[in-house]
Amino acid sequence: MTLQLPNMPEQITKSEAKILDYILNNTDEFLFSSIGAVSSRLGVSGPTISRFVRHVGCEDYKELKRYVAAQNSLEGPAAKMLETLSSDREFTVESWVLRQQMYLQKTLEGLDKDEFQKAVLSILNSHRVFIHAKSASASLGQLLMFRLRRIGIEAQLLPSGGSEVLEGLAHVKEDDIVIMFSFSKISKEGRMILKHQKATGYRTIAFCSRVFVPEEEQADIQLFVYRGEPMEYHSMSAPAAMVDALVVAVSEQMGSEAVKRLSDLHKMKKTYAPDR
DSSP, X not given: OOOOOSOOOSOOOHHHHHHHHHHHHSHHHHHTOOHXXXXXXXXXXXXXXXXXXXXXXXXXXXXXXHHHHHTSOXXXXXXXXXXXXXXXXXXXXXXXXXXXXXXXXXHHHXXXXXXXXXXXXXXXXXXXXXXXXXXXXXXXXXXXXXXXXXXXXXXXXXXXXXXXXXXXXXXXXXXXXXXXXXXXXXXXXXXXXXXXXHHHOOEEEEEEOOSXXXXXGOOSEEEEOOOOOTTSOOOSHHHHHHHHHHHHHHHHHHTHHHHHHHHHHHHHHHHHXXXX
């Protein structure tokens, strides 16, 4: 790759030439590395790298990464991960957990509480709950199904992809509800669910990370969750918290019935579970 930087000097030191060669020939590795990692990899000091950054006309290491990334071919999940890690600081679990707190706060700020209550009542008033979740959302679908079944609500997963979704939808009736995860865009399967809804009459709930959703892509009930900016690595912390919040709210509405079903399940496990 030919690298264009704000100020490419005519003369550079041996150490700077080493850094530049590393960036040109190990671009992907560089983009995901901190100053400390590059320093260790090349055997040059952190201050030397910082001087190189300023020498080529960049304000800081983060800006240098952005220049290099703009001329690189990273797309999709790799590009999102890069944007999330694009910092001159090392990743720490503390900073990541603090970021999740911010995501949860943004979710709370964007959540329509009336819509949430409608979702709770719709689940309670439905005959069965069908869940469509694919790719990264599949674990959320499993979690929601598991939680609902524990409190006695009949829940099942729809096939995740392709025309097999139609085989599952064929069993959905008017008094059922379909819950789907369509965060940044609606999938082709999601479109099938919404289109078939018009013919069957079941209700729909969608977990969505978009503030504006075109009318033709809207479920009956939209539950907002914040997962990060469009080009960032998308976290599942807020969606998982919302799934649990939904189940707890449903349990509260069920009252003693939910407690009884959980208690009965616990007794069954004690009676029938093999000795350990």
